[in-house]
Amino acid sequence: MNIISVTKASLPVLLLPAALSTSAWAADNEQTMIVSATPQTVSELDSPAAVSVVQGEDIRHAAPRVNLSESLSSVPGLQVQNRQNYAQDLQLSIRGFGSRSTYGVRGIRLYVDGIPATMPDGQGQTSNIDLNSVESIDVLRGPFSALYGNASGGVMNVTTETGREPATIEASSYYGSFGSWRYGLKATGAMGDGTHAGDVDYTASSTRFVTHGYRDRSGARKNLANAKLGVRIDDVSKLSLIFNSVDIKADDAGGLTESEWRDNPRQSPRAEQYHTRKTIKQTQAGLRYERQLSAQDDLSVMMYAGERETTQYQSIPRAPQLNATHAGGVIDLTRHYQGIDTRWTHRGELGVPVTFTGGLNYENMSEARKGYENFIMNGTTPEYGQKGNLRRDERNLMWNVDPYLQTAWQLTDKLSLDAGVRYSSVWFDSNDHYITAQNGDDSGEANYHKWLPAGSLKYAVTPAWNVYVAAGRGFETPTINELSYRSGNQSGLNFALKPSTNDTVEIGSKTRIGNGLLTAALFRTDTDNEIVTDTNSGGRTTYKNAGETRRQGAELSLDQQFAGNWRAKMAWTYLDATYRSEVCTDGGCNGNRIPGIARNMGFASLGWIPDQGWYAGADVRYMSDIMANDENTAKAPSYTVAGLNTGYKFSYGNWMMDVFGRVDNLFDREYVGSVIVNEGNNRYYEPAPGRNYGVGLSVAYQFE
Template identity: 30%
Template structure:
């Protein structure tokens, strides 16, 4: 606790000198935001749970827009790694959920424009997300299965651009270190009650390390049509083609000291990496029956063609054809009470995921004989009831959800016997939250929530026995979250959110490697964990031009009951989670168009394995970006420039948990640069 107190003092010391100037500054009032992450839209101060919101704003123009990580640093309780290994995707953890991921996003639900991006088995990826069109992020922290079902240790709602009332055309060019190139073009069209927005991006880079190239082309389209003020329909289309996503692999500490840019030799020899093509269609319809009742429906279809190569010979060439589709809807009714209101929402979500998975021998980059052929299915049906009751200065939130999950594996390669099988991993999850208005600008809140997380199909099919079918020993992870928080506004210039939480989990899913299969990740259940933490977020408007944002996260996450290979790991800290994480951002936006952003983050030392014998040392990283908005006739020209890792800090971009042979580390780039220009053209207002 001494470290916690010391970090809090350091954080306060950085804020308080600025706060002392408050009386001499001109006030800037913060807008109250309606947040949809709770499914029932709720004003920021009235929310009974810990939710972080982030709006991109004009500072988006100066970002490199290469990774979602650029937008997540300011969220307390959220820690991300692996922004620069494009074959593995960004690893996001919220209060420890998702930290285990060997690739993609696990344990955290991703929703983009109201359509789930996370598959029913809990796998998520954002390699098809167009970073440049993000308008707003909402992050619901902690177990939330009563709202979103499986793998909801946290929820990230991503909203892309949609609010425009005139035609526009935007173009952008970005160039950076390591031969990074990005070309962007977007346009919006308005006619009567119909609006459409189209956006395309092509990105390529050689990467900092050997064997770390990326090439990605993304196209996104959304069409909105208002039949009337009460009846609205929107349609979305997304296509991504990423033919190159190399994986340099993890290396040990000696290799890091020898050459930070080298790839693991086996990854180079086996040409480790992936190629992906994905198509996604979605639609939403909303109809207000009257002033108190409404219905909403959505449907989607996604197809993903994945080919991956991992650095092992026996079955290291993976071919995956995934079809994922689903549909959902809800009915909402608002009732007026003498001193408040009651909002009830009843809904359902149904989805099916089918993976046609084949594994072949990887003969050092050449596709070999078929080693596994099975069709895996995950079907889910979720039914939920939500109730928000508000009266006087109180808001009570109740939620209950039942998820029926059925998993099946059909073995198509019967030469070694039929390994087909089924699993039923259903779950019931409640939640309750309370918000009390201490004063109009200060609110106290508390909650109890639960979550469950099934092993994903890829985790179940990674059978340590080497057989086809599912690993019979893997079970679902359960979590129970208790939270107490205080948030509000101090004057017109400072708002804050302070939250404390305690989480108990059972059957944590933990990654590991085997000597017989180096480079391949398997999973097992730990007994239980105890997670205690504190999250603080502050935003201070120094003046109309200067603003300061800061967040601090304290995490004390330990294994409570975990015995493996006759070794008792009880009391050990969970790997890949720093006990302290601090982020500060100073932004300047002048009225004549100059904007500047200085961002600094501190990450405390954390462990890379369950034994707590390997560590990633503490590090500080500072980034700087600036741009200038040049107004033209119905246009704006924005040249911009940025420096990443301004202090040339040596640290790891990713840590591979429990990697065999000490190959935990993926070094991050030192100081590097980017710059470019964006052109924004606008037409006349309709």
């Protein structure tokens, strides 16, 4: 019986509460999803939305285990690009939402074991995700992201491994081009099978990664730790403790003009001059309580808190900073964040099996933001890369309170209806503590509210073939960073920036073919007041609202296992994303492509992957050209890159070993890995490396 239980720690709980009534009914229906307090794996086939699941074993197979970009190219609709810049994180977008981001992740909700990796304002990061201990990554694209509140493009949920018997310890390492290496250590295990009072499960992992970087002044050092401890309190309740810590020190190579890129893609002239760099320290912990109240009712409570410290040196010349209203070239941030999500689920029958899930989500974040000049004077000469005079000092607070209700009805054996609504409220308050004669009090506040409905109708044509139609509304507020600066070197916060809303309609089909899954989706999203890049210079970005935009396209994917140990993956995305009104002041950008978004993306891989012995694989990835500015006068060319890997797995008694080698960009293509949208000095391009190599080794021991 295919029964799937989920919570916020697992993607579908906020996504799709499917219907059920009694155990007898469930036993007769193989396509039921149960919303309860126990996280399990989401069913891609049965979910009436565009959902892709990437398993942790696939993420770690013959891979460096450093970046999500290594393993998510097989997800249609997801554009994930490695900037080769660990100061700015990956460039991640779903159906084009998030493409404007110059660092971090916007427009997408990120969760790691139920703890948001996206702050209440919508700013997220992937730097705290430990690929060494990932169980699965669920990627939701489209309208049901509305049920998560402050996001437009979709949701990415990362679930780490739950310890099981026997206890296992694993050491892994990777050595690659450009002085890159990674060491990792992981321990998993359990006492008991998790069903009796006093049973305990645990997973703990740590990773250290160091690289000199492909480009000049792009080196980085990253330390990461992750732990999860579960305790069965009694037969109906469980308590889980989750801990995560990341410490990053990275140089910031910055962007290049087209001529600089073609002349020498490895150069980094501004980084040399200004010593641009960034340090990040983040620690967080969460507590999840799950209780089965009765045969029909479940309760889940998730609480978390964390701290994130960031210091960044930017490539801003001295002259602009002499303006009395300028905030300086050094950003110094300390953020404290916490939240609680309480959920009740009831399963019953109202003529047909039905499920209700109601909950209340509260999150808040306080931020101490300071700005300093990025130079000190040595006589009449500025020495850049040094913290100078204070130029900004403010205290920002943002919080949200979101009640939500979901329901699912199994109307017939083949037809099901899912619907939900969330009322999202976000408040922002800023207190300015840097006030001078030339720089007035820029304190202010803003609040945003929106009803977010979503619904879907699914029909099971056969037990192995589902078709669905879905619709929903998304809501995205400005982040604190997007509110922080105004164009034209004006002082104060950008309170003229409004939240964006979007409406999506989607139809899709999912078919099980032997040991494979074929999925297809057509969608259209219309957005009002989309938040877009206004100006971008010296590492500092300002934002504005466009009038209307439209995204429409198609997604196709196949994950097929055949002939025993052969496995093929294919994905194709067509995305037509255009401005429709009020982008450029003269209206000349209406009809232009939205920058940062590829119109076509393709991926294919083929591998021989037995449980033990020799294995090998090849993959190819295509990205069409990407516009770099609103006027569409600059673009990054299209490219196709290929990679190969091979390795050998074997076991001896309680020992297991895996050794592998890989080569990426096999044909040494010169291409742009990502673009900086609307960069004011035409430094749009962040080059990708040429042909590069790596070898890895992992050794595990089971205590039996």
